Amino acid sequence: MLHRRTLLAAAPALLAAPALRAQDANWPNRTIRLVVPFTPAGTTDIAARILAERLTHRLGQHVVVENRAGAGGNVGSDFVAKSEPDGYTLLMATVSSGGINYSLYGSRMPYKPEDLAACGLMLQVPNLIFVTNSLPVRTLKELVDYARANPGKLNNGSSGAGTSLHLTGELLKTVAGIQMQHVPFRGAGPMLQEVIAGRIEVAVDNLPSVIGHIRDGRLRPLAVTTKQRTPALPDVPTTAEAGFPDVEATAWFGIQVPARTPRPIIERLGREIDAAVKEPETKAKIADLGGMPPGLTPDGGTSPETFEAFIKAEIAKWGEVVRKSGATVE
Incomplete structure (x- = not known):
């Protein structure tokens, strides 16, 4: 009786297995x-x-x-x-x-x-650290010096709280000992528009979504956050070359x-x-x-x-x- 009950209990699973395998074999069909x-x-x-x-x-x-x-x-x-x-x-x-x-x-x-x-x-x-064109800095060191001279006056944007962009900005602030106000957005698009307009002075973004604005001169790049320079922007130094090797993120x-x-x-x-x-x-x-x-x-x-x-x-x-x-x- 126990053996029979065990078989009856297992029957649905045994019957479902071939059907599942057939469904997998037909994937995708929509x-x-x-x-x-x-x-x-x-x-x-x-x-x-x-x-x-x-x-x-x-x-x-x-x-x-x-x-x-x-x-x-x-x-x-x-x-x-x-x-x-x-x-x-x-x-x-x-x-x-x-x-x-x-x-x-x-x-x-x-x-x-x-x-x-x-x-x-x-x-x-890579992530890219960049600034609005109206900010009077052209290197990462100049940005850090400016932030130290103007504590808490700079806003740094990202495409959202918790992103690697947010954390890269936090790393920079921690390593450099500077204060900036993090402003998270719901995506890169709205964040980039605010930096281009000058309402956000500093930002970090993934290279693919910002590279067009960099190439067109609408934003000023300061450093990439990888160990090596990127061939896409060969003239932009790494954070290590800029003096901040601990600010690394991919x-x-x-x-x-x-x-x-x-x-x-x-x-x-x-x-x-x-x-x-x-x-x-x-x-x-x-x-x-x-x-x-x-x-x-x-x-x-x-x-x-x-x-x-x-x-x-x-x-x-x-x-x-x-x-x-x-x-x-x-």
Whole structure:
């Protein structure tokens, strides 16, 4: 009797397994949405649209971008974490939503690292420290000297509290011993307009979303936050060259899905992302924006396993930065 009851209890799962495998094999057979947890025009949005176009081509189904901004990327990320784990809702994860926010928001985080599964890293990009053209500084040292002479009078903008841009600004203030008022925006687009207009004097942004304004002379670059200069702006020094080696930060962007998404779908997405970022057309677009390839696998690509390990390391790294800087969000 016990043996019979055990078989009856297991029957639904046994029957469901072939159906699930068949569903995985047929994926995708309809439109996929790629959720961007920030407003349009920022680096996350730009990267997502490049990847969506290539995945549409490779998967044979439309991949459409959907912007769900708020709380430093938490709103859109939480939406994906709680979505059906069927491979039709993807997240354009960032260093903030996938790394920084777990420490910065603490118990207020609406989702946990284990609620999302990694598929693949698309690119890494430098952050750029820049100023409005009306501010009388042309180097990072001159900015620090100006801030010291005018404590608390400068506003520094970012695309949102908890982003790597916010934390880079906090690092600069901590390392240089200066005071500036952080002004978070709901995305890079509105923040950049305020800096161009001169209402925000200093800002940090991911290179891809600000590089057009730099090249057109609407904003003045001071330093990139990576160890090496970027070929996209070869005349702009690194923070180390400018005298502040501890102000180092690299932003990243990749795909995550709800944690219970079937592994065959995750593996397929990982393969397609890896192939897409290695395409000459995609590599050229990334390079033009000042971005760097994933670089997680020996051939410079990405995989679900390497991206998962990368995210875990980033959570630990940025947790230490949050602790040392004392950064908070309201």
